Amino acid sequence: MKELVIISGKGGTGKTSITASFVVLNAPVVTADCDVDAANLHLVMKPEILRKEEFISGNEAVIRTHDCVRCGRCRAVCRYDAIRYDQESRVYSVNPYGCEGCGVCVDHCPVSAIDFPARHCGASFLSETPYGPMVHAKLDAAGENSGKLVSLIRSRSKEEASKRGYDIVITDGPPGIGCPVIASVTGASLVLIVTEPTVSGMHDMIRVMDLTRHFKIKALVSVNKWDLNPDMAKKIEESAETYGVEKAGRIRYDKGVTTAMVEGRPVVLSETPAADDIRAVWSVVEKHLKAD
Amino acid sequence: MKIVLTAREKSIDTEMDPRFGRAPFFVVFDTEWGSYSFLDNEQNLNATQGAGVQAAQNVVKAGADVLITGSCGPKAFQVLQASNVDVVTGDQGLIKEVVERFNRGELKAAQGPDVESHWV
Amino acid sequence: MRIAIASGKGGTGKTTLAVNLALSVDFPVTLVDADVEEPNGIFFLPLEIKKTKDVTIQEPVVNTTRCTSCGACAKACRFNAIAVTPQGALVFTELCHGCGGCLMACPEGAITEHPRVIGSYAEGKKGNLSFIQGELNVGEAMAPPIIREIKEKAAGESMVLIDSPPGTSCPMVTAVNGADYVVLVTEPTPFGLNDLSLAVETVRALNVPFGVVINRDGIGDKGVDEYCSSESIEIIGKIPDDRKIAESYSRGEAAVGIGPGYKALFREIFHKIADRAGEKELS
Numbered sequence: 001m002k003e004l005v006i007i008s009g010k011g012g013t014g015k016t017s018i019t020a021s022f023v024v025l026n027a028p029v030v031t032a033d034c035d036v037d038a039a040n041l042h043l044v045m046k047p048e049i050l051r052k053e054e055f056i057s058g059n060e061a062v063i064r065t066h067d068c069v070r071c072g073r074c075r076a077v078c079r080y081d082a083i084r085y086d087q088e089s090r091v092y093s094v095n096p097y098g099c100e101g102c103g104v105c106v107d108h109c110p111v112s113a114i115d116f117p118a119r120h121c122g123a124s125f126l127s128e129t130p131y132g133p134m135v136h137a138k139l140d141a142a143g144e145n146s147g148k149l150v151s152l153i154r155s156r157s158k159e160e161a162s163k164r165g166y167d168i169v170i171t172d173g174p175p176g177i178g179c180p181v182i183a184s185v186t187g188a189s190l191v192l193i194v195t196e197p198t199v200s201g202m203h204d205m206i207r208v209m210d211l212t213r214h215f216k217i218k219a220l221v222s223v224n225k226w227d228l229n230p231d232m233a234k235k236i237e238e239s240a241e242t243y244g245v246e247k248a249g250r251i252r253y254d255k256g257v258t259t260a261m262v263e264g265r266p267v268v269l270s271e272t273p274a275a276d277d278i279r280a281v282w283s284v285v286e287k288h289l290k291a292d
Numbered sequence: 293m294k295i296v297l298t299a300r301e302k303s304i305d306t307e308m309d310p311r312f313g314r315a316p317f318f319v320v321f322d323t324e325w326g327s328y329s330f331l332d333n334e335q336n337l338n339a340t341q342g343a344g345v346q347a348a349q350n351v352v353k354a355g356a357d358v359l360i361t362g363s364c365g366p367k368a369f370q371v372l373q374a375s376n377v378d379v380v381t382g383d384q385g386l387i388k389e390v391v392e393r394f395n396r397g398e399l400k401a402a403q404g405p406d407v408e409s410h411w412v
Numbered sequence: 413m414r415i416a417i418a419s420g421k422g423g424t425g426k427t428t429l430a431v432n433l434a435l436s437v438d439f440p441v442t443l444v445d446a447d448v449e450e451p452n453g454i455f456f457l458p459l460e461i462k463k464t465k466d467v468t469i470q471e472p473v474v475n476t477t478r479c480t481s482c483g484a485c486a487k488a489c490r491f492n493a494i495a496v497t498p499q500g501a502l503v504f505t506e507l508c509h510g511c512g513g514c515l516m517a518c519p520e521g522a523i524t525e526h527p528r529v530i531g532s533y534a535e536g537k538k539g540n541l542s543f544i545q546g547e548l549n550v551g552e553a554m555a556p557p558i559i560r561e562i563k564e565k566a567a568g569e570s571m572v573l574i575d576s577p578p579g580t581s582c583p584m585v586t587a588v589n590g591a592d593y594v595v596l597v598t599e600p601t602p603f604g605l606n607d608l609s610l611a612v613e614t615v616r617a618l619n620v621p622f623g624v625v626i627n628r629d630g631i632g633d634k635g636v637d638e639y640c641s642s643e644s645i646e647i648i649g650k651i652p653d654d655r656k657i658a659e660s661y662s663r664g665e666a667a668v669g670i671g672p673g674y675k676a677l678f679r680e681i682f683h684k685i686a687d688r689a690g691e692k693e694l695s
Contacts (some may be wrong), residue, residue, distance in 0.1 A: 010450055012423010012577050016603065037579030038421035038610065040603045058340040059490065079511055081560075097585050097618060101340065102511030103490045141579060141613035147553070148340055173424040175451035175578060179553035187407075198425070199664035200452040207450065210550040228655075229662035255631070261601055262633050341493025342507045349486065349495045366503050374497035 001161055002025055002189040003154075007173035009182060009204030010039070012197045014224040017257055020044045020266040021170040021278045022285070028132030030164070032149045032157035032171040034184040035242050036122070036137045036176040038168075039174050044266050053156075055122040055137065058101040059096045061289050067113035073116060074105035090274040109208055117188030126160065133160045147179035152182065159269045168289070177207050185212065189217040190289050192248060192281075197232035205236060209243045218289060219245045222281050251277040295321040295394065296356040297387050304411035312342030320348040320354050321391055337371045360390055360399065367379060369405040382407045404409025413622055414572045416591035418615070419598060420607030422450075422578035425627030425651065426597045428661060429678075430575035431456040432479070433685075435668045436678035440540045442569040447577045448531060448546040448558045457543060461536035467558045468527035469510040476500035478522035479551035485514035485523060510556070518565040519671050532559045533565070542569070555583040563587070564578040571686075580614040588615065594622040595648060601632035612645065622687060625681065628653040648688070649681035 003024070008015045020041060023031045033041040061082075063074070070090060082098030083105065085091070094105075094114075106114045122139035133159040137149050157169050171188070174180040180290040185191055191212050194199040205221065212219040221240040224231035235245050256272025268275045298309050298315035309315035320330040331354055333347055344364075347373035351359050359372060360380040372379050376402040383390050393399055427445075431453055434443040445453040454461055472494075486494040486501065493507035493632045494514055494528035500568050503514075505528065516525045529547040544565055546558040555577065563586075566572045576587035588594055594615050598608040608624065615622045624640055629650040641652075651657070657667045657674075668675040 010423060010452075011421050013601075037581050037584075038607045040421070040606055042608060043602050049587060077512070077516065096588060100509055100511060101490060102509060102513055103488070104511050104513040107488060108516065127508055141610070141617040142582065165497070168463045171435075177550055178548060178555050178583065179579075196662075198662040199455040200661075203452060203455070204450045206549055214551045226620065226657055228632060230607065232662055258601060259629050340491060342504065345493040345495050345504055345507070349594040352495075352497065367507075371497060371502060373501050374502060376498070 001158065001167050001169065003169045003171060004190050004285065004289055005034070005173045005185050005188040005193045006194060007177055007185065007208060008194045010127070010178065010195065010201050010209040010260040011175040013201060013249070013258065015194045016040045016195055017044075017171055017261060017267050018224070018251070018278060018281070019046050019170060020223070021130050021268040021275070024058065024266045024268050024277065026168060026170070027130070028131055028166060030101065030157045030161040030166050030169045031129065031134040032169055033134065033136035034155050035152070035172050035174045036139050036149050036180065037174060038135055039138065041134070042136055044261065045129045045131065045134055045222055046264070047125070047129045047136065049125045049127045051126040054120060054123045055124055055149055055152065056118045057121045058119050059103065059116045060096055060099045060119045061103070061105050062103055062115045062117060063092050063094055064113045064115060065091055065093070067111060069111050069113070071110060073108055073110060077104050077108045077251050086111050093139055103196065112189060114274040122149060124149065124156065126156060126277055132166065135160065150174070150180045150183040155260050177211050181211065182215070186215055190285070191217050192285055193219055193221045193225055194224055195221060195236060196225050197223055197229040197236060199232070199292040202236050202239065204263070206239065209245055211239065213243060218288070220248040220285060221245050222251060224251045226250040227253050246288075249277065249281040251281060293323045293357045294350050294355050295323065295358045295360060296297040297321070297390060299330065299368050299387060303327065305385060308360070308362065308384060308390050309386050310384060312361045312364050312368060313347045314335070315347070318351065318354065319387060320356070342367070345371060347362055354382060357393070358401070360394060363407040364402070364405055365407050366405040375380070413570065413686065414574065414591045415689055416574040416588045416594045418576040418584060418594055418596055419578055419589055420580060420596070420609075420611035421603070424597045424599050424604060424605065426578065427452050427456070427575055428599050428627065428667065429482050429595065429625055429651070429658070430573055430669050431519055431666050432674070432678040433566050434541055435666050436675050437682050439637070440542070442542040442572045443558050444562055444566050444572060444574045445543070445545040446559045446562060446574050448548045448555050449577060449583070451545045451547050453575055454545055454595045456666045457541070459536040459538035459541065459543060461534040461543060461545060463532050463534045465533055465551065466529045466530050467507060467531045467533060467561050470512065470525040470552065471505050471508055471510065471528040472503050472514050472523045473524045474501045474503060475524065478520045478600070479524045480520055482519065484517045484519060486515035488513040492584060495686060510557070520586060528619060529553060533558065533562050556584045556586040559583060559586045580610050585614065587616065588618060588620060591620055594620050595685055596622055596624050597627055598624060598636055599628050599632065600626055600634070604632070605635040609639065612643065621688065622646040623685070626650045629672055646688075648684050649677070651677070
């Protein structure tokens with residue numbers, strides 16, 4: 001089974017539109033949306049949810065006010081400044097958005113007045129789309145720990161692929177280089193980096209290439225909207241080459257991409273110039289994906 | 293000698309769970325007494341991270357001399373090695389058959405982890 | 413006054429807005445680039461920065477001659493970062509969150525903490541503009557400690573603009589927490605609207621007043637306008653879809669340099685934001 005993960009470093013480079021198009025070109029395949037912070041793939045894939053799974057991860061501290069003796073020990077031991085003290089009401093409480101779930105306050109409360117319930121962080125879904133099954137998720141507002149959720153989505157999508165006998169999983173990865181990105185690329189067969197011809201796009205791509213090199217994952221690069229700054233597009237491809245990251249082809253700036261998005265349709269289903277470019281990029285990606 | 297295997301269900305007539313860290317049960321064979329018992333690995337299913345480390349800790353606590361499972365990552369391997377537990381990876385099939393193969397000397401201890409770190 | 417600029421998804425124009433706001437006014441502003449995974453603000457600023465400090469987290473180290481393998485540290489660790497072997501406790505630093513629980517739990521005093529570098533921050537100043545940028549080292553996963561540190565660094569300044577990381581999880585929450593006002597930047601498209609609604613849920617949960625700036629106004633559809641009016645969310649300003657902005661951005665130039673019209677537009681947006689944030693401070 002091959003797993004292609006599409007990432008970008010910088011957000012807004014067109015990663016999701018390209019992912020959706022790749023899926024359409026290869027249907028039926030398993031699709032995974034690992035951009036759990038800003039999941040958008042469902043807007044073009046129109047999934048029908050088959051199964052929902054609550055996402056519970058870690059714990060959070062909750063102070064039982066009526067048992068609290070206001071000694072302030074919890075506040076002293078917490079390294080995340082997550083314990084608040086209201087002078088007026090003389091109440092200690094935990095700021096759930098600051099709580100790391102380390103349990104130190106729980107262990108050190110002299111009167112055991114701190115509970116430590118499991119934390120509900122969101123839900124993941126197995127859905128059916130016109131192009132095959134899709135695994136996606138939604139984090140609760142300010143829900144944390146998207147790295148673990150990403151791992152869950154990846155393992156569910158691989159399970160689904162082996163169950164149905166599909167040999168490709170196409171994954172829309174998260175932006176950035178932190179915890180969710182690391183969780184989405186480790187062990188993948190191939191990574192496609194979609195970038196844009198801007199100084200930020202260049203900078204972020206280099207950081208992403210540092211990451212794929214760190215984890216020894218094979219990567220390709222595609223410059224989207226390349227004609228916005230042809231010189232920069234060329235520079236980006238050259239710098240990718242110094243990392244041993246090969247070109248997968250460019251995609252031109254095309255308002256038809258936005259139009260397709262507004263209509264809730266994958267770009268390759270529209271007659272628009274960028275659709276041809278995306279098809280050409282796929283043929284390069286496919287060659288690398290099926291090699292070795 | 294104590295041999296620990298990963299299990300999906302509490303039965304030795306079922307397939308060995310190829311996962312280590314997130315396997316729901318361990319089955320512990322005691323070759324001296326010819327008996328076996330099951331251990332929950334359940335606290336791991338909701339662990340935020342480090343399921344492999346915690347599972348390895350459970351195996352060590354169970355007094356294992358050998359762990360047989362599908363694959364084992366680097367962190368768990370390090371814990372098991374430091375605790376003198378041999379790790380056997382790569383085999384699959386019904387639990388009782390895997391144990392028989394081991395007892396006949398057909399399975400060899402791994403020299404290192406066979407999968408990448410899951411990171412979370 | 414602390415103003416955070418955020419968005420549910422990256423690439424909507426957060427940095428464009430933050431940088432141009434900072435460059436549009438004549439009073440002292442401290443711009444904090446808290447998008448530590450991909451700090452980009454500096455590319456658009458007419459100043460130099462120097463790395464001023466490494467950011468570290470505390471990491472436990474076990475003295476194996478003192479360790480009795482009692483297991484108290486492993487029990488205290490909720491992150492499964494410690495395992496106990498006959499040779500002593502083994503710490504897996506990549507799983508450690510630096511909470512200090514193991515250290516406090518060890519009855520033998522066998523655990524000490526040593527700093528480990530996870531990133532750094534850099535600073536620069538020119539005229540009225542001060543700039544602080546945090547940067548997470550590649551391969552490191554925990555952005556919040558760096559964000560916390562650079563926010564603290566700017567805490568004493570009178571007008572602070574925080575360019576937040578995209579998304580709605582830990583890093584964004586860390587950057588936005590405690591702000592007087594949040595500006596959510598979005599594009600007028602279905603993707604933009606979906607991400608905006610997630611960001612709105614998050615800032616509402618954090619209980620911080622907020623408004624919306626629409627970037628690339630004119631592309632897409634009316635969905636964001638309709639959503640904002642039905643949710644009673646104020647649209648603070650709109651930045652037009654102008655290929656000139658996209659091109660100057662691609663070269664690393666701020667939009668206020670295109671002409672006086674843009675400088676006036678951003679200044680107007682800044683004053684409106686400061687007004688709203690001030691209302692909060694007074695109330």
